[in-house]
Amino acid sequence: MERLWSDFLNSEWHDWRGSGKSGDRLGQDKWQEYFLGSWGLKATVPADEDEILHMRKFRKQLHELASRLADDSQMNTEDWALLNEYMKLGVVRRQFAGEGEGIELKLTPINDDWKQVLAEIAASFGQTLLEGGDGRIRICDNPDCRWVFYDDTRNRTKKYCDDKTCGNLMKVRRFRARKKAEHDPDEMENGSS
Template sequence: MKASRNNFHAAGFGKVAPWVDLANSEEWNGFGKLTDHLANAPWLATFLKHWNLHPLASKDVPHRKLVQLRVLLRRAAEKLAAGGSLNARELSSLNQALNVPGRQKLVQGQNGFRAEMVPLHNDWSWVIRRIAASFAEMLASREVERIKVCANSGCRWVFHDPTKARTKRWCNDRTCGNRARVRRARAAQNKPDEEIPPVPRRT
């Protein structure tokens, strides 16, 4: 399957932060069918390009490390979305991913100055650091309560809830939300739970 730039965006990636994409790179289609995008080289290339990550030795993908970080991010998101917190081991694993040397660089652009972190070595550990850092920054900027996991148990898409009241329950109201409404209506009428056909992804 070719993951073009358009497919990447249509599938709901590239919107919030690198860590959200990594957590969702193991994707359930709403009916429990699983796709592992990390195993798809074009998806990974699009992901890196979109978030401006350019590891020098990009051919030697540390697949195991990326999967480990994905497991950690997914678990952390599920816990935080359920109102929990991270345990010492999870925090330590995150800090380990962040423990890659960089230096701060001042850049003057058209819209003023910005201070950015640049790597000492632009390798995969820097990419992993950047992904973990996008999570750390979201937590540190009091955005924890906006981290949600889709209430459709066959989907579990991690998303950022932008609503003021933070009441968004589904990754997409028209797909997962609608499915839940139809299911409730059928249950109320005592009708069997027929399969509702899959609908295109989040918008």
């Protein structure tokens, strides 16, 4: 399941098939429009260079945090302080909406800028953690992919961002490695390829 924070983190793209190609989508107008539209956020497109640098800095910090959590680390005081610093950038309006039993507290962003967007991303990440999601943050086991995702499986054992793409690719790679080892066991022992 894609989340606001994971969609933001995955704006740094790596070719999951192993070509070595990668790209940073943060600076692309098309990606900015997609991202804002997908999450109901507003900001000026294109973002200016200072905004892009600020977003890249936060993405790097958040990726490091997600990586630590994926390695079974726990949030510490500094981690929460980081999220708080970014949430200070945005202002929200609180409003009860709905009818009858379906009334909810809605938090609506006030500003239409990239600082507000970063605040929403930080809040989204923190909310995931509060819901018990710190043990569900994963990085795809395909070393070429590096996609960050939320493991929504019941037993928390999802290894790949997508079983049909990365999962199948890694299964084929393991199969080929076994077949190669069966046909040429000396080559595998000597470390030759």
